[in-house]
């Protein structure tokens with residue numbers, strides 16, 4: 001945990017209650033609130049109250065707490081909006097304080113990559129299949145990096 005940046009960090013200030021937010025859940029360690037730039041109505045963010053920039057640096061218990069909260073939000077979003085699926089993702093964009101996006105998906109491209117839109121917004125394209133050699137190479141690269 002680091003308290004660096006708490007003066008300047010937008011999400012630290014929201015977590016401390018010095019900036020307002022439309023809160024959905026709060027406990028001693030995390031806060032869930034509505035994104036003010038929603039992809040879809042109900043688009044929520046779940047943050048640790050402690051300042052961590054990257055999700056991969058979150059202590060395991062804190063990461064689990066965020067995921068558990070996102071699961072509860074997803075179940076609620078399915079009931080509230082009648083959607084089949086809810087997406088959860090970290091991008092590390094916009095605010096340098098780890099935040100999980102939780103978005104009720106009304107369309108398959110609500111949360112997507114340009115790679116999935118090669119056939120236009122009405123289709124969901126599958127990116128080209130990687131060769132066995134390419135997959136073998138990437139697996140070796142990552143296994144080495146994980147050591």
Ligand SMILES: [Zn+2]
Nearest residue numbers: 009012051097
């Ligand atoms: Zn922060």
